[in-house]
Amino acid sequence: MKIETKITEAVQVIVEELYGQPVPEKMVQLQETRPEFEGQITLVVFPFTKMSHKAPEATAQEIGERLKEQLPEVISGFNAVKGFLNLCISSACWISILQEIYANPTYGFKPVTDDSPLVMIEYSSPNTNKPLHLGHVRNNLLGWALAKVMEANGNKVVKTNIVNDRGIHICKSMLAWLKWGNGETPESSGKKGDHLIGDYYVAFDKHYREEVRQLVAQGMDEEQAKQEAPLIKEAHEMLVKWEQNDPEVRALWRKMNEWVYAGFNETYKALGVSFDKIYYESETYLEGKEKVEEGLAKGLFYRRDDGSVWADLTGEGLDEKLLLRSDGTSVYMTQDIGTAKLRFQDYPIDKMIYVVGNEQNYHFQVLSILLDKLGFKWGKDLVHFSYGMVELPNGKMKSREGTVVDADDLIATMIADARQMSADKVNKLEDITEDEAQEIARIVGMGALKYFILKVDARKNMLFNPEESIDFNGNTGPFIQYTYARIRSIMRKWEATRPTPNPSLAGRGTDTNQAGLSVAEHSTPLPTREGQGEGLVLVPKEISLIQHLQGFEAAVRQAGQDYNPSCIANYCYELVKEYNQFYHDFSVLKEEDEKKRLFRIALSAVVGQVVKNGMGLLGIEVPERM
Numbered sequence: 001m002k003i004e005t006k007i008t009e010a011v012q013v014i015v016e017e018l019y020g021q022p023v024p025e026k027m028v029q030l031q032e033t034r035p036e037f038e039g040q041i042t043l044v045v046f047p048f049t050k051m052s053h054k055a056p057e058a059t060a061q062e063i064g065e066r067l068k069e070q071l072p073e074v075i076s077g078f079n080a081v082k083g084f085l086n087l088c089i090s091s092a093c094w095i096s097i098l099q100e101i102y103a104n105p106t107y108g109f110k111p112v113t114d115d116s117p118l119v120m121i122e123y124s125s126p127n128t129n130k131p132l133h134l135g136h137v138r139n140n141l142l143g144w145a146l147a148k149v150m151e152a153n154g155n156k157v158v159k160t161n162i163v164n165d166r167g168i169h170i171c172k173s174m175l176a177w178l179k180w181g182n183g184e185t186p187e188s189s190g191k192k193g194d195h196l197i198g199d200y201y202v203a204f205d206k207h208y209r210e211e212v213r214q215l216v217a218q219g220m221d222e223e224q225a226k227q228e229a230p231l232i233k234e235a236h237e238m239l240v241k242w243e244q245n246d247p248e249v250r251a252l253w254r255k256m257n258e259w260v261y262a263g264f265n266e267t268y269k270a271l272g273v274s275f276d277k278i279y280y281e282s283e284t285y286l287e288g289k290e291k292v293e294e295g296l297a298k299g300l301f302y303r304r305d306d307g308s309v310w311a312d313l314t315g316e317g318l319d320e321k322l323l324l325r326s327d328g329t330s331v332y333m334t335q336d337i338g339t340a341k342l343r344f345q346d347y348p349i350d351k352m353i354y355v356v357g358n359e360q361n362y363h364f365q366v367l368s369i370l371l372d373k374l375g376f377k378w379g380k381d382l383v384h385f386s387y388g389m390v391e392l393p394n395g396k397m398k399s400r401e402g403t404v405v406d407a408d409d410l411i412a413t414m415i416a417d418a419r420q421m422s423a424d425k426v427n428k429l430e431d432i433t434e435d436e437a438q439e440i441a442r443i444v445g446m447g448a449l450k451y452f453i454l455k456v457d458a459r460k461n462m463l464f465n466p467e468e469s470i471d472f473n474g475n476t477g478p479f480i481q482y483t484y485a486r487i488r489s490i491m492r493k494w495e496a497t498r499p500t501p502n503p504s505l506a507g508r509g510t511d512t513n514q515a516g517l518s519v520a521e522h523s524t525p526l527p528t529r530e531g532q533g534e535g536l537v538l539v540p541k542e543i544s545l546i547q548h549l550q551g552f553e554a555a556v557r558q559a560g561q562d563y564n565p566s567c568i569a570n571y572c573y574e575l576v577k578e579y580n581q582f583y584h585d586f587s588v589l590k591e592e593d594e595k596k597r598l599f600r601i602a603l604s605a606v607v608g609q610v611v612k613n614g615m616g617l618l619g620i621e622v623p624e625r626m
Contacts, residue, residue, distance in 0.1 A: 002550075003041065003089060003097070004030050006074055007067070011043060014066045019051035032547070038079055039086030040543060046083040056083030091538040094546045095599070101549055102606050108553040108613065110154030118156045118348055121147050121385075123355035124268075124275070127164045128260040129173040129201045131194035132267050133404035134464060135357070138390050138453050141619065143355040144273040145454055145565035146385060148617045150353075153560035158347055161275045162339055164332075165257055166282045169201070171238040174252055175231070176200035176207070186259050192266060192408065193259025207231055236327075243329055270411050272446070272619050277346070279339050285330045288338025291374055292323045292330075300373050311370060321366050336367050337374070344378065352378065353563070358386040358459070385563050388461035390453070410449070410466075417470050418445030418478070422626065429625050436625075443621045444478050445470070450620050451477030455569035475573045477620060480611065483576040485626035487608035490588055494601050536595050541582045545603060548575045552610050556617070565618060572614040579607045 008028045015023045029044040045060040052059040060080035067087070068075045077088040101107045123143020126132055132140075143159070151157045164170075177184070177200045186193040208231045215225035226232065241249045268274060292309055295301045301311050301323060309324035323334055343349065354364060364384035371379025419441035452469035456462045472478045538546075555571035558564070588604060591597040612622050 003074060003093060006071060007041065007043070007087070010067055010070050011063065014063055014070065015048055015051065018062065018066065019048070021051045023048075033086045037081060037084075037086045038077075039088045040547060041087045041089060043085040043087065044083065045080075045085050049083070057081070059083075060085040089543070091536060091543075094538055094543050095536065097550055098546050098603065098606060101552075101610070102602065105609065106613070107610065108556045109152045112151060112154055112156055116154055116156045117350040118158065119150050119351045119353060120158045120160055120343060120347060120349045121150070121353045121355060122160045122162055123147075124161045124273075125164065125356065126161075126264060127167075127169055128194075128197070128257050129169045130198035130404075131192065131263060132407040134390050134407065134410060135404075137271065137407050137410065137449070138387065138462075139355055139357070140268070140271055140273045141450050141453050142385070142387055142458055142565065144271075144619045145568075145617060146353065146355065146563060148619065149556065149559045149563075149565055149568065152556050152617055155351075155560075158349075159274070159276045160343065161278045162284070162335075163261075163278060163280050164335075165280050166242065166253075166285065168235055168239050170253070171235045171242065172204040172208075173197050173201040174249075174256060175235050175238055176204035177256065178252070186262070192263035193256075193261075194263030194267075195406075195408070197256055197260050204231065204235075239329060240327060267407050267411075270408070270446075272621075279342065281335045281339075284338040284342055285335045286338065287341050288334035288336070289324065289330050291337050291341060292334055295370075295374055311366075311373075313366065313369060316369055318362075318366060318369070321370075333363070333367060333370070336363075337370060340367075340371060340376065340382075344376070349378070351381070351383065353383040353385050355385045355387070358388055360384070361386055383563070385458070387458040391461055391463050405464075411446070414449045414466060414470065415442050415445035417466065418442075418448060421470055421472065422478075432625075440623050440626055443623045444481060444626065447477035447481050447615075447620045447622075449477075450618060451480070451569060451615075454565050454618050455573070457566050458564060475570075477615075480572050480576045480615065481620075481622050482626050483580060484608055484611050484615075484622040485624065486583070487579075487604050487611075488624050490601065490604050491608070493589055536599060538599075539586070541578075541585060542600075542603060545575075545578055545582055545607065548578050549606060549610055552614065555614075559617075568614050568617050572611055572618075575607065575614075576611060579604075 007030060008025060011028045012023045012025065015021070027047050029047065031042050031044070033039040033042045043060070043063070045056055045063065048063070049056050049059050052062070054062070057080050060083065064078035064080060064085050064087070067085075068078060074090060074093050075087055076090040079086050079088075121143055123146075124136065124140050126136060147157045147159050177197070180203060181200065184196065186196050189196055191199075208229055211229040211231055212222065212225045215228060216222050220228065238249055242253060292301060295311075296303060296309055301309050303309050304326075306326040307328070308322060308326040311321045311323055313319060313321055321333060322331055324330060340352070343352070356364065361384065364382070364386075368379055368382050371382070373379075419438070422441065422444055448470040449466075452464065453462070455475060469476060470478060472482055552571065552575075555567050559567035583604075586600065587597075588600045589597070591600060615622050
């Protein structure tokens with residue numbers, strides 16, 4: 001039972017005994033003791049003064065004395081400051097808490113059972129006309145981390161991707177390749193397929209803008225010129241042919257998309273993300289058109305004179321929304337309706353979460369209303385995990401102009417920078433091979449990238465600074481990774497001094513457990529076994545560390561409730577910062593008192609365990625050496 005639970009239950013009994021009135025659980029307010037006062041847990045006494053008819057400090061003193069009597073194994077002392085009762089928790093109690101965390105390699109995680117809710121999370125959502133860029137990186141990392149967080153909160157999770165593989169933007173790349181490609185392929189060019197196709201998307205825009213410029217120079221209005229430019233007309237004609245299943249257009253489309261998918265898969269692998277199910281707009285838009293036609297027949301939508309189909313949402317305080325163009329082609333909203341229908345046919349989904357940037361807030365507000373109108377009971381309950389844009393020092397990214405930060409280039413740069421930044425540290429490692437050094441650079445570089453993006457509240461826009469992200473000091477991934485590597489070094493040195501393995505851990509096996517923890521991490525005896533910890537008095541910094549460790553469970557719950565992986569990132573940073581202060585102030589392996597030494601080794605092991613699990617929720621690896 002948690003300390004807070006024991007104290008809460010005891011306070012309820014004590015107050016009723018003292019003052020003759022029952023106390024609901026919510027009336028017992030506990031909080032961390034402020035650093036300037038002695039103690040670890042503070043009871044807010046003000047709610048009980050009306051019952052006691054005494055001053056706040058006298059009431060606190062009275063409750064404190066009774067608490068110490070009833071919970072001698074928990075409360076070692078107390079002090080009353082006005083209406084606040086600051087409780088000192090015994091060293092034995094903190095050691096017991098550490099033991100519980102130590103014994104549970106997946107501490108803080110709720111188990112996933114057959115009865116667990118099923119959460120589907122959609123993320124990535126790339127277009128097949130360009131490679132993934134920095135914005136996609138944030139999307140993928142947020143989606144993956146959110147999936148891990150929801151699973152840690154006891155949910156079954158299905159990770160899905162919707163690939164936007166059809167539409168006018170796809171036709172632009174296809175048309176440009178036909179006009180200027182000369183049969184170029186990824187093999188002949190030496191380029192990844194997604195990069196090759198992205199080049200033609202940029203080429204289309206370049207030629208298209210020149211056509212618009214010439215038409216405007218001839219006296220045409222700019223908006224009309226954008227509609228009348230020959231290239232855009234050809235692209236629209238190609239889209240119509242695609243929807244009419246023209247065999248030549250479809251064959252070209254399939255060939256170019258396969259090039260792109262191969263490129264995407266390389267990037268996904270480098271990012272460490274994957275999907276359980278991939279949907280394609282080319283397979284879902286027809287389902288959406290069918291549902292729109294049904295809605296039209298039921299009078300939910302209306303058709304304009306030009307043949308286009310619209311939803312009138314003015315009654316909901318919104319505007320009118322296009323669902324089918326006048327030429328019968330569909331729009332994103334149509335596709336999302338069809339995809340939603342297929343997903344709920346495929347899986348018994350309890351919650352649907354869309355990881356999409358905040359520029360689409362209105363889109364998902366409309367989608368929710370339309371799904372509800374069409375009779376889908378889950379329409380109102382969809383969750384739009386809306387995140388801010390990634391900004392750069394020189395402004396926003398524009399894919400049509402070829403000014404994006406390419407995901408592959410970013411990944412390669414981060415790994416190269418990590419290799420350079422950590423060269424001095426890595427070169428000091430004994431028996432380090434070139435492959436091992438490069439693998440450490442990969443782990444550190446990707447950790448820097450992921451942590452820098454995920455530590456920011458997803459709802460906020462962020463400025464990405466590669467140099468700042470890879471710093472080995474401060475709130476960065478490498479700082480946390482380096483601390484973990486330090487702890488692993490302590491454990492290896494400790495293991496090397498021990499003549500035999502810890503017999504109390506016999507039967508654990510030699511495989512890694514579901515949290516990915518090796519036996520070596522769990523082979524340290526805690527000083528609570530066989531009386532080892534009897535009489536051990538912890539210093540405040542040790543108690544503070546155990547408090548931080550105990551807070552991991554709350555951080556996981558909060559991240560799940562708020563759909564906010566940054567809770568985990570910042571928890572890991574605070575834990576590691578606290579550990580480094582402890583490590584600076586106190587000896588671990590060189591501590592002469594055996595009881596203290598064993599305890600501090602065990603404390604270090606548990607910090608390493610929780611750091612690894614926390615960073616794992618963010619999709620971040622931690623190196624054994626660094």
